Amino acid sequence: MGPSVPDEVDEELEFHVEMRVREYLTQGLDADEARREALRRFGDIEQVKAVCRRVGLDREEGKVMREMFDEIRADLRHTLRQLRRSPAFALAAVGTLAVAIGANTAVFGAVDNVLLKPLPYEQPDELATIWTRYLPESGFDIPQFPISPAELLDFRTASRTTEAVGYYQYTARTVMGADGTPARHRAALVDGEFFPVLGMEAALGRLIGPDDDQPGTARMVLSHGLWQSDFGSDPGIVGRSLILDGQPVEVLGVTPPEFAFPDPGVRLWVSMGLDPANLPGRGSHFLVGVARLREGQTLAQVEEEARAIHAGWSERYEHNVGHFPIFISVDEFVVGADVRRALWLLFGAVALVLVIACANVASLLLTRAEARRGELAVRAALGAGRARLARQALTESLILATLGAAVGVGLAAVGSRVLLSLHPEALPRSGEIAIGAGPLLFTAILAVGVSIVFGLVVALRTGSGSSDLSARGLRGAGGRSRTGVRQALVAGQVTLGVVVAVGATLLARSTVELARVDPGVDTEGILAVGLALPASDYPDADEVTAFWRAVVERVQALPGVRAASLGSALAFQGSSTSRQDFVIEGRPDPVSGETARNAERITIHPGWMELMGIPLREGRHLGPEDHADAPPAAVINESLARAYFPGASPLGERVGYDVGDDEISWLTIVGVVADVRTVGPRDQPLPQLYLTAAQSPVVFPGSAPRSLTLALATELPAEAVVPGLRTAIAELDARLPLANVRMLDDVRRRALAQPRFITLLMAGFGVVALFLAALGVYGVVAYSVARRTREIGVRIAIGAPAAGVAALMVREGTLPALVGVVLGSLVALGSVRLLDQLLFGVAPTDPVTFLLVPALLTSIALMASWIPARRALRVAPTEALRAD
Amino acid sequence: MGKGANLLYGTLDALILRTLADGPRHGYGIARWLESRTDDGIQIDESSLYPALYRLEKRGLLASEWGTSESERRAKFYRLTATGRHALEQETRRWERFASAVSRVLLGPA
Numbered sequence: 002m003g004p005s006v007p008d009e010v011d012e013e014l015e016f017h018v019e020m021r022v023r024e025y026l027t028q029g030l031d032a033d034e035a036r037r038e039a040l041r042r043f044g045d046i047e048q049v050k051a052v053c054r055r056v057g058l059d060r061e062e063g064k065v066m067r068e069m070f071d072e073i074r075a076d077l078r079h080t081l082r083q084l085r086r087s088p089a090f091a092l093a094a095v096g097t098l099a100v101a102i103g104a105n106t107a108v109f110g111a112v113d114n115v116l117l118k119p120l121p122y123e124q125p126d127e128l129a130t131i132w133t134r135y136l137p138e139s140g141f142d143i144p145q146f147p148i149s150p151a152e153l154l155d156f157r158t159a160s161r162t163t164e165a166v167g168y169y170q171y172t173a174r175t176v177m178g179a180d181g182t183p184a185r186h187r188a189a190l191v192d193g194e195f196f197p198v199l200g201m202e203a204a205l206g207r208l209i210g211p212d213d214d215q216p217g218t219a220r221m222v223l224s225h226g227l228w229q230s231d232f233g234s235d236p237g238i239v240g241r242s243l244i245l246d247g248q249p250v251e252v253l254g255v256t257p258p259e260f261a262f263p264d265p266g267v268r269l270w271v272s273m274g275l276d277p278a279n280l281p282g283r284g285s286h287f288l289v290g291v292a293r294l295r296e297g298q299t300l301a302q303v304e305e306e307a308r309a310i311h312a313g314w315s316e317r318y319e320h321n322v323g324h325f326p327i328f329i330s331v332d333e334f335v336v337g338a339d340v341r342r343a344l345w346l347l348f349g350a351v352a353l354v355l356v357i358a359c360a361n362v363a364s365l366l367l368t369r370a371e372a373r374r375g376e377l378a379v380r381a382a383l384g385a386g387r388a389r390l391a392r393q394a395l396t397e398s399l400i401l402a403t404l405g406a407a408v409g410v411g412l413a414a415v416g417s418r419v420l421l422s423l424h425p426e427a428l429p430r431s432g433e434i435a436i437g438a439g440p441l442l443f444t445a446i447l448a449v450g451v452s453i454v455f456g457l458v459v460a461l462r463t464g465s466g467s468s469d470l471s472a473r474g475l476r477g478a479g480g481r482s483r484t485g486v487r488q489a490l491v492a493g494q495v496t497l498g499v500v501v502a503v504g505a506t507l508l509a510r511s512t513v514e515l516a517r518v519d520p521g522v523d524t525e526g527i528l529a530v531g532l533a534l535p536a537s538d539y540p541d542a543d544e545v546t547a548f549w550r551a552v553v554e555r556v557q558a559l560p561g562v563r564a565a566s567l568g569s570a571l572a573f574q575g576s577s578t579s580r581q582d583f584v585i586e587g588r589p590d591p592v593s594g595e596t597a598r599n600a601e602r603i604t605i606h607p608g609w610m611e612l613m614g615i616p617l618r619e620g621r622h623l624g625p626e627d628h629a630d631a632p633p634a635a636v637i638n639e640s641l642a643r644a645y646f647p648g649a650s651p652l653g654e655r656v657g658y659d660v661g662d663d664e665i666s667w668l669t670i671v672g673v674v675a676d677v678r679t680v681g682p683r684d685q686p687l688p689q690l691y692l693t694a695a696q697s698p699v700v701f702p703g704s705a706p707r708s709l710t711l712a713l714a715t716e717l718p719a720e721a722v723v724p725g726l727r728t729a730i731a732e733l734d735a736r737l738p739l740a741n742v743r744m745l746d747d748v749r750r751r752a753l754a755q756p757r758f759i760t761l762l763m764a765g766f767g768v769v770a771l772f773l774a775a776l777g778v779y780g781v782v783a784y785s786v787a788r789r790t791r792e793i794g795v796r797i798a799i800g801a802p803a804a805g806v807a808a809l810m811v812r813e814g815t816l817p818a819l820v821g822v823v824l825g826s827l828v829a830l831g832s833v834r835l836l837d838q839l840l841f842g843v844a845p846t847d848p849v850t851f852l853l854v855p856a857l858l859t860s861i862a863l864m865a866s867w868i869p870a871r872r873a874l875r876v877a878p879t880e881a882l883r884a885d
Numbered sequence: 886m887g888k889g890a891n892l893l894y895g896t897l898d899a900l901i902l903r904t905l906a907d908g909p910r911h912g913y914g915i916a917r918w919l920e921s922r923t924d925d926g927i928q929i930d931e932s933s934l935y936p937a938l939y940r941l942e943k944r945g946l947l948a949s950e951w952g953t954s955e956s957e958r959r960a961k962f963y964r965l966t967a968t969g970r971h972a973l974e975q976e977t978r979r980w981e982r983f984a985s986a987v988s989r990v991l992l993g994p995a
Contacts (some may be wrong), residue, residue, distance in 0.1 A: 009951075013912065013961045014935065016954070020913040023956075044932035056939035063943070 006057040010050050018043070072389070076396040084400070090369060091401070094362045097773065098405025101351075101358030102447055103412035104766060108351045110417060110440040112344050115336060117439075121259040123200025128331035129300055131156070131166070131290025131307075135324045148326060149286045150275055152314065156290070156326060159310045162303045164295050167194030168288040173708070174269055175533060175738050176231075177244035183738035185531060186227065188269035195270070196222075198293045199262060206239035206254025209272050216276040219250045225258040227268040245271065247535030262335075263289065285581055292328070304328050346835060347766070353501050354770045359451055360494045361773055363458055364780060366398070395456030402452035406444050413440070488817040495818045495858055499825025500832070501770035502858070506850045507836060507843055509768075514842025526714055527612070527745040528722060532567075532730070532737060533708040542698030542705040546629065548733065549694050552711065553606055555729045561717040567606035567694060567709040568613075570677075583690070584665065585645060586655035598656075600641050600688040604697050604706040610636070610674055612714055618642075620652045620672030627693045633700050634692070635668035641688035642673050656690070658700060666700040668692060712745070719744055775858065779865040793874060807870045814866030815859070822855045822862075829854075897929075897937050899976040902946065902969055909964035911954060912938055938963060946972050 004012075018039045025035035040046060084091040119125060133148045150168070157166040174188040193214030201208065204225055213220040223238065232238050242249040250271065261267070294303055307326040333341075381390065532552070539545050549567055556565040581602050607624045610617065618639060627634045635656060642651050651673060657665040668690075676686035694706045715722050723742055730737055789810065796806050833845040843850075904915045915938075916929045941947045946969035954960040965973070 009961070012959065016911070016958060016960050017913045017916075017931070017935075019958070020956075042931050044930075046932075049932050049935055052936045053939045056936065056943055060939075060943045 006061055007050075007054050010053045010057060014043075014046060014050060014053070018046075073392070073396065076393050077400070080393065080397045080400055083397070087369075090365060094365050094401050095404045095408060097358045097361050097365075098402060098451070099408035099412060100769065101355040101409070101773075102406050102444060102451075103409030103416065104351045104769075105355050105447060106410055106440050106444045107413035107417050108344070108348050109443050110413065112348055113439045116341055116344055120332060120335060121201075121257075122262075122331065125331055127164075127294045127296070128199065129292050129294060129303065129328040130331060130334045131168075131292055132327050132329060133286055133324050134327045145327070145329070146324075147286045147289050150280045150288055152311070152326065153288055153290045154277060154280070155314060156307055156310055159313075160292075160303075160306060162295055162298045162306045163292045165194050165198045166290055166292045167192050167196075167198040168273075168290045169195055169263060169270075170273065170288050171263070171267075173531065173533065174271060175246050175535070176269065183736060184231065185533065185738050186268040187266045188271055189263060189267045190273040191270050192273050192275065195291060198291050200293075201257065201260055203254040204257040205236060206252070208254055208256065209270060213253065214272045214274060216274040216279075218272075219245070219248070219274060220253050220272045221245060221250045222253050222270040223255050224268040224270075225256055225260070228255045245269075246533065247537035262331075290326075291331075300328050300330060349835075350501065350504065350766045350770070353497060354766050354773065355447070355451075357494065357497050357501070357770050357773045359454065360490065360497070361776060361780070362401070363455055364490055364494075366394075366455055367458070391456075395452070398452040398455035399449075402448040402455070405451075406448035410441065410444055413444075491817040491862075492821040492824065495821025495862065496825040496828065498771060498773075498775065498858055499822055499854055500829045501766075502854045503826075503829040503833070503850055504836060505766070505768055505771055506854060507833070507840055507845065507847060510843045510847070510850070511840045525746060526716060527712055528715060528719055528726075528742070529710050529712045529745055530726065530739045530742045531708070531710050532739065534737070536707065538734070538736070539705070539707065545705040545707055546695050546698070549606060549706075549709065551733055552730065553608075555733065556711065556713055556726060559713075559722065559725045559729060561715050561722055561725075563714040563716070564608060564612050565711065565713040566609040566612045567711055568609045569604040569706060569709055570601065570689075581658060583656045583658050586657065586667065598645060600637070600690045603689055603691045604694050604709065605691050606694050606709075609712070610691075612712055613677070615677055616675045618673040618675060619650060620670070622672055622674075623691060623693050628695045629699055631696070633666065633668040633696050634671045636672040636674055636691040637670055638674050638676050638686070638689040638691075640676050640686050641690060644688055660701055666702075668696075668700060771854075775861050779861055793870075797874070803874050807867075807874055810870035811863065811866040814870070815862050818862030818865075819859060822859050825858075826851060826855050896980075897933060898941060898946075899973070899980065901934075901937060901941060902965065902973040902976065905947065905963060905965045906970070906973060909950075909962045911952075911960040911962050913960075915963070941969070945969075 018036075021039035021042060022032075022035045025038050026032070030038065043049060122128060131148055131153065133146045133152075134144055135146060147170075148168075153166070153168055157163075160166065168191070170190040172188050172190055173185055175183050175185045177183055191209060191214075193209060193211035196208040197210065203222070205228070206222075208222050209220055221243070223232070228234060228238060238252050239254055240251065242251050244250075256270070292303070294300070304327060307328070311325045534545060534548060539548060553565050553567065556562060581599065583598050583600060585598065605623065607622075607627070609615075610622045619642075620636070623634060623636050637651060637656075645651070646654065651670045654670050655667045656670065657667040660666050674691075677689065692700060694709065697706045698704060713722070713726075719742070726742075727739060730739065793806055793810065797803065830846065830851070837845055900919055901915060904910065904918050910918065912935055916931065916934060919929050938947065942949055942963070946966060947963045948966050949961050949963050951959060952962045
């Protein structure tokens with residue numbers, strides 16, 4: 002090593018002193034004096050030595066560091082060269098890691114943006130939405146439904162736990178754009194407290210406030226997106242009046258870009274102008290409340306208060322007791338418990354995929370290490386220390402992990418964008434999702450962690466055996482301890498693989514079941530378009546009825562159109578969420594204590610049922626005979642019949658609506674039809690009552706069905722029919738826009754989009770996991786058997802029968818896999834509960850799945866042992882002995 | 886600090902660099918050269934010479950090598966590195982500016 006720094010310092014300073022002594026000697030001093038004088042000139046020589054030693058040692062350390070950096074750089078170059086020489090390995094390792102890390106990053110990005118980032122409202126944890134829960138005793142078990150204005154306002158007046166309460170209602174409005182073309186947009190009618198409760202500031206102008214919500218004058222606010230797309234971000238929009246459904250309405254301002262309440266599809270907010278003196282009936286539920294809780298109040302406390310207030314109502318009014326107000330935090334409303342759970346589950350699945358991927362790459366690395374034992378032994382013999390070899394292993398792992406992470410992040414970014422563009426409505430707050438700092442940091446940590454784990458694993462194994470050239474004796478390629486580790490690895494991978502594969506299969510089957518859900522209507526080949534007649538142009542109910550008749554006539558005459566009709570509610574669209582109380586003739590009105598009768602009222606044009614393919618169960622469909630002068634007729638659905646006329650035929654019975662002034666409009670039930678799902682596939686169908694558009698103004702004097710969906714059946718594709726449709730309608734009324742032209746099939750698919758999207762993702766990751774697991778199992782088992790080629794040769798050479806040897810190899814190769822399968826099945830059985838909410842049409846303990854998956858993986862393990870064993874057997878014993 | 890002019894810290898560094906500009910020397914040689922150049926006007930404080938040399942070497946301005954002295958003894962020789970040469974130029978220029986500024990004040994018109 003050479004002389005140490007302290008020794009050198011001593012020698013150097015001693016030299017200097019000596020020279021000084023010589024100087025003094027020539028000047029005549031004697032030896033002792035000379036030395037004393039020389040040392041005195043130094044002052045405290047020991048202290049000088051100390052300082053020099055310190056600086057000298059520092060410098061040495063620096064040199065060591067520099068040398069280490071040089072070594073690391075050499076390692077990097079060496080590793081890259083090695084990787085380039087075995088591209089298959091590099092590709093496999095980097096690819097596996099890229100997929101796993103990329104998946105983790107993408108999912109974490111989603112989790113971060115959707116679940117972890119706070120909502121853009123002021124103190125969002127104080128906000129709650131107000132709905133109604135219908136208990137089974139009301140006849141319907143509906144966990145979440147709008148509330149009625151009367152109940153909401155009563156709550157607002159009496160509540161002490163809330164600071165402010167507002168409300169909104171979903172609707173759509175036609176806006177005359179800047180260039181004069183009408184466009185129909187989803188809108189929310191809001192009251193004056195809506196925006197103040199949420200605590201949002203306008204991006205431009207101001208938002209609807211308490212003074213703006215007056216009956217008679219309407220004011221509106223545009224969404225940021227609408228302002229940009231339809232009005233060219235014109236700042237002069239504030240104060241301008243836009244024609245809204247034929248009426249001029251002043252624009253107060255524009256919302257900030259991140260505001261998307263109640264949902265991202267709403268592009269207009271219009272003041273509702275509800276007159277508290279003139280509210281619709283208590284049974285008319287169409288509002289959703291928004292409340293800001295007082296500081297310190299919990300959701301439970303507010304609900305308690307609301308229930309107490311509601312109990313008071315049941316005493317004062319005859320209104321039903323089968324329901325009560327519920328509060329859902331805005332956070333849950335926007336994101337939803339379902340999505341939350343699904344995302345976390347997805348995260349878990351993806352993490353499992355990462356573990357499996359790591360196991361795979363680890364065995365890849367170990368395999369390579371074993372194969373390079375010769376090379377490593379030589380290097381060790383040439384003087385590379387264990388630390389150096391370990392560092393090289395670590396470098397290799399780090400490079401693989403970094404490359405994998407880099408590619409993975411790229412995959413994640415591209416993948417996320419692609420997936421979300423296909424299904425923008427699949428995830429809430431999806432507009433906010435991007436690969437931000439959080440997920441990138443997460444990936445970096447993952448990559449580092451993964452590489453450390455690998456590096457350690459490989460380093461430990463390399464260090465333990467490589468320097469021992471002689472040990473490569475007849476102990477066989479796998480020493481006892483090495484086989485043990487490998488077997489544990491196999492068992493572990495198989496366990497994980499089974500667990501994830503079971504989950505994946507269950508989810509995949511759910512996806513299939515979900516797609517097969519019967520919406521109750523035959524959606525094939527049906528085109529739908531929304532039409533809304535402004536009251537200003539069609540003030541009379543007669544004009545409305547005449548228009549609808551004309552539209553249907555004209556559209557039916559179009560080429561390629563088989564049939565056309567109109568209706569107010571469409572499958573899978575969440576209806577005009579208005580349910581109304583009705584009474585049944587001959588039955589006493591419900592008093593407090595009894596649940597009232599409530600159904601969704603759907604207005605249709607004759608032919609609707611047949612067009613939609615809604616089967617008739619009893620009686621007849623509504624038809625042209627149910628015109629304005631005929632006795633009002635109604636058709637009800639099975640749910641309503643079952644709930645209110647159990648066991649007997651409802652035909653001929655009369656139901657009535659309270660139309661004010663103690664008057665009841667009666668309708669006679671003439672038919673019963675099958676249920677139609679107007680809400681999602683998982684929800685219970687609502688009780689429905691149909692009446693014709695012609696009779697609607699008769700039953701409800703003063704009202705007219707001005708907003709209906711036109712549906713037509715056609716074999717032609719949408720593009721072929723729509724232009725003719727536009728012309729036909731323009732001929733009747735040039736100013737009427739066609740809203741939301743779509744094929745029902747698309748609608749149905751979109752309604753299933755969110756649950757399906759997540760399920761698909763899960764299933765996809767599960768498949769990837771299964772694939773990786775299978776790959777891993779195959780690789781590890783095959784390799785472990787292949788390594789025993791020499792052992793096989795030896796056994797044959799000393800006379801063991803070939804079949805017996807083969808059997809032994811297969812048995813020993815498959816055994817750890819079997820252990821893994823059993824373990825995995827047990828773990829899967831135990832944890833399948835977690836998937837409960839995501840499954841559809843498949844039981845969590847589905848026997849088919851639990852038989853299929855273990856069988857599959859076991860057979861893979863068998864194959865993986867059998868093939869290399871056979872190959873080894875065919876090799877001549879002398880060859881086998883030479884192998885390695 | 887001991888005997889010798891009250892040198893500003895850092896000036897010693899510059900002097901050392903200058904000493905080595907003409908060729909490598911050992912520590913003793915540096916001390917003698919400076920004494921002879923300044924007619925003993927500056928007596929190098931030996932307790933700060935070697936620490937300065939070590940620090941300069943650590944900073945990369947000097948490099949050292951063991952060799953044989955004129956008196957056939959083993960000694961550690963120091964030489965300027967390229968960085969050291971550059972630093973010497975800079976120090977020299979800085980000293981000139983400083984010295985002329987002080988001169989103008991002390992020796993200039995009242």
